[in-house]
Amino acid sequence: MTQQQSTAIRPYRVEIPQADLDDLRRRLEQTRWTSVLDGADGEYGTALSRVRRLAEYWRDGFDWRAFEARLNAHPQFLTEIDGQDIHFLHVKADAPNGTALLLTHGWPGSQAEYLDVIEPLTAAGYDLVIPSIPGYGFAGPTTAQGWNLHHTARAWVELMARLGYRRYGAVGNDGGSMISPEVGRLDPEHCVGVHVTQLFSFPSGDPAELTDMTPEEKQAIETLQWFWENMGSFNQVQTQQPQTLAHALSDSPVGLLGWNIQLLPENLDDDFILANVATYWFTGTAGSALRFYREMALDTERPEGPTTVPTALAGSANDFFGIRRFAERDHANIVRWNVYETPGHYAAHQAPEVLVRDVVEFFGGLG
Numbered sequence: 001m002t003q004q005q006s007t008a009i010r011p012y013r014v015e016i017p018q019a020d021l022d023d024l025r026r027r028l029e030q031t032r033w034t035s036v037l038d039g040a041d042g043e044y045g046t047a048l049s050r051v052r053r054l055a056e057y058w059r060d061g062f063d064w065r066a067f068e069a070r071l072n073a074h075p076q077f078l079t080e081i082d083g084q085d086i087h088f089l090h091v092k093a094d095a096p097n098g099t100a101l102l103l104t105h106g107w108p109g110s111q112a113e114y115l116d117v118i119e120p121l122t123a124a125g126y127d128l129v130i131p132s133i134p135g136y137g138f139a140g141p142t143t144a145q146g147w148n149l150h151h152t153a154r155a156w157v158e159l160m161a162r163l164g165y166r167r168y169g170a171v172g173n174d175g176g177s178m179i180s181p182e183v184g185r186l187d188p189e190h191c192v193g194v195h196v197t198q199l200f201s202f203p204s205g206d207p208a209e210l211t212d213m214t215p216e217e218k219q220a221i222e223t224l225q226w227f228w229e230n231m232g233s234f235n236q237v238q239t240q241q242p243q244t245l246a247h248a249l250s251d252s253p254v255g256l257l258g259w260n261i262q263l264l265p266e267n268l269d270d271d272f273i274l275a276n277v278a279t280y281w282f283t284g285t286a287g288s289a290l291r292f293y294r295e296m297a298l299d300t301e302r303p304e305g306p307t308t309v310p311t312a313l314a315g316s317a318n319d320f321f322g323i324r325r326f327a328e329r330d331h332a333n334i335v336r337w338n339v340y341e342t343p344g345h346y347a348a349h350q351a352p353e354v355l356v357r358d359v360v361e362f363f364g365g366l367g
Contacts, residue, residue, distance in 0.1 A: 002200065005179070006043050006080050007080070007162060007207070008079065008080075009077050009079045009162065009163075010076075010077060010078045010079065011075070011077055012076045012077055012078045012087060012138070013072050013076060014068050014071045014072055014076070014138060015068070015070065015123075016064065016282045018343050020282055021064060021236070022081070024058075024253055024278075024281065024282075025059055026244065027252065027253050027254075028055055028058060028105040028152075028253055029059065031055060031252075031254045033048065033052065036048040036049075039342060043087060044126065045258075045262070046258045046259075046261060049267070050261070051254060051257055051258045051261070054257055054261065054270060054273065054274065055253075055254050057270055057274070058070065058253070058274050058278070059177075060271070061270075062135055062271060062274045062278070063271075064278055064282075066273070067112070067275045067278070070115055071089070071115075072116065073109070074089045074090075074091050075089065075090050075092075076089050076090070077090055078087070078139060079159065079162060080127075081158050081159065082151070082155060083143070083144060083153055084104040084134050084142060084147065084155075085139040085140065085153060086131055086132070086134060086139055086142065086159060087108045087132045087137055087138040087139035088129055088130060088131035088132070088159065088363060089111060089118075089128065089130040089131075090107050090127075090128070090129055090130075090272065090303070091122055091127070091128045091241040092122070092127045092128075092164065093122040093123070093124075093125045093126055093127050093131075094123075095125055096126075096127055097123055097124070097125030097126065098125075098167060099125075099126060099167050099168060099169055099192065099363055099366075100126060100127040100129060100160070100163075100165045100166065100167070100168040100169070100181065100367075101121060101126045101127070101128050101129070101169050101170075101171050101359070101363070102129045102130075102131075102156055102159075102160060102168055102169070102170050102171065102180075102254060103117075103128060103129070103130045103171045103172070103348075104131065104156070104170070104171070104172045104173075104175070104176030104177070104179050104180055105132070105133065105136075105172075105173060105174065105176050105177070106133075106172075106173055106174025106175030106176050106177070106178075107133075107136070107174065107175055107263075107289055107290075107292065107293075108122065108133065108260040108263055108264060108276060108277070108280070108289075109173070109174060109186070109276055109346065110131050110136060110137050110275075110279045110280070111131075111132055111137060111279075112272065112275045112276050112349075113173060113346055113348050113349055114128075114130050114172040114348050116348060116349055116352040117257060117348045117352045117355060117356050117359075118130075120336070120352065120356045121356060121359065124356070124360050126363075127165070129159065129160065129163065129165075129168075130143070131156065131159065131180070131205050133152055133175060133176075133289075133292065133294060134147045134151075134152060134155065135147055135288035135289055136284055136285055137279055137280075137281075137283050138287060138291045139282055140282060140283060140284065140285065140288075140355075141285050141287065141288035142288045142291065144234075145209040145295065145298060146169075146295060147291075147292065147295055148292070148295040148296045148298070148299040148301075149150075149175070149178050149179050149182060149296055150182055150299060150301045150303075151295075151297070152179050153179050153180075153182035153183045153185075154186060156170070156179065156183050157186050157187045157190075157191075157322075158179075158204045158288060160187075160190065160191075161190075162215055165190065166190055167190060167192055168185040168190060168191060168192070169191065169192055169193045169194070169195060169363050169366075170191055170193075170194045170195070171194075171195045171196070171359060172194075172195075172196045172197070173196070173197045173198070173345075173347065173348060174197075174203055174335055174345065175200065175292070177196035177197055177198040177199065177200065178198070178200055178249070180194050180195075181194050181196065181199075181307050181311065182307075183332060184307050184308075184309035184311070185303055185308075185309070188308060188309050192309070192310070192363070193308075193309055193311070193312065193362060193363055193366050194307070194309055194310070194311045194312070194314045195311075195314065195350050195359050195363070196311070196312070196313060196314075196356070197313070197314055197315055197316065197319070197321065197347050197355075198313075198315060198319070198321050198322055199311075199313055199321070199322030199327040199330075199331065199334075199343075200318060200322065201322060201323065201326035201329060201330045201331070202224075202323075202326060203221075203326060209325075210328070211323075217324075217325065217337050220320070220322075220323050223320065223325070224320055227320065229260070231263075231286075234259070234262060234263065235293065238290045238291075238292075238293035238294065239293045239294055239297045240294070240297075241297070242287065242290035242291045242293060242294050243254045243287065243290075243291070245259070245287075246286060246287030246290055246291075247287075248286050249280075249287065249290070249343075250284065250286050253281050256277060256280060256281055256286050257277050260276070260277050260280065261273060261277070261325055263345075264276065264277075265345070267343050267344060268344075268346065268349070269348070272346075272349055276320055285352075305331065305332075306331050306332040307330070307331045307333070308333050308347070309333060309365060310333050310335045310338075310362075311331045311333055311334045311335065312334075312335060312336035312338075312344065312358070312362040313327070313334070313336065313337045313338065313339075314336075314347065314354070314355060314358040314359070314362075315338070315339045315340070316339070316340055316341075316343070316344055316345065316347060316351075317339050317340065317341050317342070318342065318343060318344045319344050319345045324337060335362075336361075336362050338358060340354050340358075341361070342354055
């Protein structure tokens with residue numbers, strides 16, 4: 001393959017074959033439902049009643065073609081980086097203000113997270129680049145080992161250079177809140193700032209770090225501890241044996257639904273939930289998305305020192321957003337720290353006007 005071919009940017013449209021939709025419907029119709037203890041539905045994991053309701057809506061009500069049309073309303077492309085196809089939306093502003101934004105999702109989210117902020121951000125003058133993490137979504141599964149958050153950050157730097165952007169900001173949620181700071185670390189000459197909805201900085205184990213904590217910080221630690229003790233099984237499985245789980249999730253749409261919605265809470269609308277789950281199903285990336293956690297666990301790369309580019313947090317009081325004293329240990333230039341009374345984890349979908357305002361104020365203030 002020539003260098004020109006390997007760096008080519010190819011137009012793309014989402015066009016799931018009708019046969020795949022028909023196959024999905026057949027599988028949903030033939031689901032073998034699990035049992036549940038009387039009076040204890042949901043106490044042992046994802047509730048059967050919720051999975052069954054969503055599966056029935058997926059079969060009879062959810063309109064994949066409508067979601068597909070929403071994606072196809074925006075220019076999409078594929079390009080190969082380090083042997084892996086990368087899929088991304090690239091939406092240009094009518095009157096660019098000189099700064100592009102790179103928006104990165106996490107798991108079990110997808111590019112669907114950011115569809116509601118495309119119009120207001122482009123109206124504010126920002127070109128948008130919205131990629132799928134390698135192994136997630138429309139570029140298909142990863143085909144080689146090593147696609148972790150550091151490798152992805154390097155790929156994002158290459159992607160923005162390939163698109164010709166000399167000045168851009170990195171925006172992230174969930175896994176994107178881990179990748180985006182690394183983009184800033186790698187490319188401070190061009191990445192002018194990092195805006196995230198969580199800063200994943202945790203205690204190092206040194207007891208001295210936990211002295212003189214405020215009541216708010218103690219509450220954040222307790223909330224985090226509760227989450228890992230009661231909701232952390234996904235991380236354990238996906239970090240240790242993603243392939244073991246992938247066999248089931250790749251074969252059963254209800255299995256995939258039951259696993260992924262543990263982190264797609266009930267205060268999200270059904271269409272958003274199913275757009276994300278169906279993206280993994282139709283692209284065959286349920287397993288490769290899980291693998292990303294194993295790749296992070298195997299990653300031995302440890303960048304030295306804190307990040308230095310201007311960093312902003314726009315967290316939700318109803319989500320883990322970070323603990324500032326630990327975040328300032330890992331990020332030396334936090335210039336904005338806002339926590340909003342928004343519904344939860346998926347701010348770009350659940351509170352797009354709040355997120356857009358914070359993003360525009362932050363990057364607008366960078367000059």
